[in-house]
Amino acid sequence: MKSELWQRAETLFHQALETNDDEREAWLQIASQGDSELLREVEVLLRSYRAPDSFMEESVFSEGLQALAADDADAPSGKLGRYEIIKRIGIGGMGEVFLAHDPELNRQVALKLLPALVTDDPQRVRRFRQEAHAASTISHPNVAHIYEIGVEGNQHFTSMEYVEGRTLRELLNQGPLTVHESLKIALEVGRALESAHASGVIHRDIKPENIMIRPDGYVKVLDFGLAKLHRMDDTDDLHSTQTTTLVLTEPGLIMGSPSYMSPEQARGFDVDARADIWSLGVVLYEMLCGVTPFPASTRIDAIAALLRDEPTPISVPLRHAHPSLRKLLKRMLAKDKDQRSRTSAEVVADLQNLIRDMQVSIKRKSLFHGPRLAFLNHSVLEAYRSSEGTIIRTPLPFFIATIIAGIALTWAVKSFPPHSALPSHPESEQQYRRGVEAIFRDDFYSAAHHFNAVSGDLHAGSVMTHARLAEVWAELDYSDQANYELLTLTNIVPLAKSFNLPEVDALYVDAVKATVSGDYRDAMTLYRNIVQKDVTNAVAWMDLGRSYERLRWWDYAADSYRQACAKDPSLASAFFRLGVVEAARKNEPEANTAFERAFQLYRVANDEEGALELLNRRSVFAYQLGRKDEAHRFEEEAVRLGHFNAYQSVKHNFALAAIFHKEVQVAKGFESEARKLAASISLRGADQLLVNGLVEIAWLYIRENDLINAQQYVLEALHIAQRSGLRIGRAKALYARAQLYLHKGLPVADDEFKEMLRIEFPDRVFPKQVIALWLTTIIDVDYETAINRFREARTNGIVIVSPDN
């Protein structure tokens, strides 16, 4: 029974908690009625109650269960044979795994202890030892080596190479991998299998949990020769969702991780090397798509699906996949093992070829690199920001489409040397030239239009057209068109084989290829070479200028454009570009002279698009210099001139909405006009224009801290981008939204940011701090610095560097 003192103390304790802080002491004095022992007791309890700490906040139940799980009646001692146990690193269906030290060879090993359940059966032990012994003879860098198969007392164990790193499962938990990463990992697993199969060892349990990725990226396959260990000990498990490793050991017994198990395994038949090929196919599929091809919630379902269904069609992310990749997956995942790739060596060869073919496409696209001006009124905004004295760099991403365009180019470049890379018909030449002109003024819509008009000609000379088109699709957010381009190229490759590509043209194709894959320095060098070989070629000077612009070498760019103007005084885009660069350098008279000359030339050539684009630029420039009225006049003129051109009109109306965003009614008028026009043109392209326009306006509001308006625009943009599958558009909207959140003091939506960052740096996980760092740096410093800091931070762990450091 409770002592009387304890009961009184308890009562006082609770009453004291209900009194005011400042009265408590006096109250206690009275309430304790001079009982000093009671008073002390209650004071102690109150003090202890108030002390700020987390005493007993967390239950130890979890640890308790771990202890329960770990206990084993005949658990071995802290040493096992000569091995000194360091810590437990895992527990699984096949027993516990410990990190241990081998003093004899002075190395760390992974020690796998076989559960008594297994070792009680002498036959199973014998079979296991046989298999493990065979596996221990495999010596391959991608196979975690088995050092020893031993017994200590009753405890059977294997010691094997300890591999630090993360399992592929852990990696996958962060989302699907890039195509390149997936292929690379699959290739290394394939090599491991090749070597094991050559030694007559079948893994039987290839799954992401058994594939380790070391910190240096090296891939190691674990548990060769251990699969025969497993046995199903509980039929209930068939209904559970777990995928404990269970594998066929006796005919008729179904075991294994159902999601990765080959149909013959699921049926309980004998397995051969092709079972591993199947499992690797499932793993590759999962790496690419983020899900396994036969998703199911329970074992029974999984097995049923596996036997019955065709793989879920390779999902959206793989729609654009290299056809050979899809073919390879199909071969690896053939239900009938006779239709499957026959040997792992064959799979390895296929994977190698694929990786080689896709190499160029893998270069990562930066969110900020790329032509500075690309989308519609980005420049208006830029001007606006500059006038505020702060420059916020707007992302001009072009990534995914670029990859596909890159593939297109690789194929073109690799396999065909035509007579001339340039179009050969006069009309095609004209279109090509206009397309190039359009590229030079960042009018990628028109460029696409012109190139498209001639890209249908399946003659060898259209290589440059296709190359340019790939460049354009890369600038635009049009991955499916890029994909279409890719297919077209595949078709013309055989036709072009018999031709030879002149040196300059070959350089050209290389240069465009470098541009598309984001290697601006390489592109610049190549264009320099071209110019040296053909100094009179104004177009080459233009391309060189553009490559300087991408590197932000303004002086060189201006010089190149001057050269282009001199070589071809009728080349309107040369003057246009010169104007743009001079405007960027704030050389007003030079810029205006160049712009006026360009405008004359456009009018002479009756090039309405050029004239419109020019008016837009002049408007931006005027706005930048604080001359809003002049800016307005240029845009009005553009709208008047371009009323037949819906694309241009959408752009200009959005530009006007941006210029007048402070006069809400006026701005709304332009905006609704832009929306109306966008609705009138073809759906997809209109959406892209809309998203860009909306994001730009959102940025204006963000700058002004008008977060309510900003949010509205961002969300609409995001919605449209998602609806239409615009990846760049989505990234831009997400980026704007992240900025918005930062302004609001809200946590940035991590997942979405990660998604963007994954596109940017496809290989890593990003802790919050890094994202924050990235954000802060890109706001106030230029992209190169931000990225360098970001990379630095990543290499050094996480260091938050304030922007002014």
Next chain:
Amino acid sequence: MPQNLEITELLRRWAAGEKAALDELVPLVERELRKIARRALREERLGPTLQTTELVNEAYLRLVDQTRSQWQNRAHFFAIAAQIVRRVLLDHARNRNRAKRGAGANHLSLSSVTVVSPQKSQELIALDEALIRLAEVDPLKSQIVELRYFGGLSLEETAEVLNVAPVTISRHWHLAKAWLKHELG
């Protein structure tokens, strides 16, 4: 007798005051808990955000014939689970301590190498001793601590198990914590 009927019957007998029934119950429950724990560990369900009672519930549902069980059965079952966890953790902590002192290092159970840290071992041993003292003056508080801290039950679950209002449980819990903290400080 099928296992679940056996356990249901034992629970009933124990609830009716038959102390010996507990001796038979504990190993049965413990075996089931170990099974569940191993599987939870394999499935990586033993995280910090673990829904612990879910696991015990799982064991309860497996072991007890629902059609013949009464709420007291459930309460007693959870109480047994908490007791088991407490004992097992204490074993690990003591093993750990022995190892630290150098005695019997060779007999150290492998698993205790990682489950309980040396610091935690000290804490657990001290807490256990304090709880025994607390049980002498106030068995209800001691039991609440056992259910909550070792059994992982929430206030509401503890209230349900002991058939006491949550607010009362909360008052006991706060006082017990304050007392224990002082004792251990």
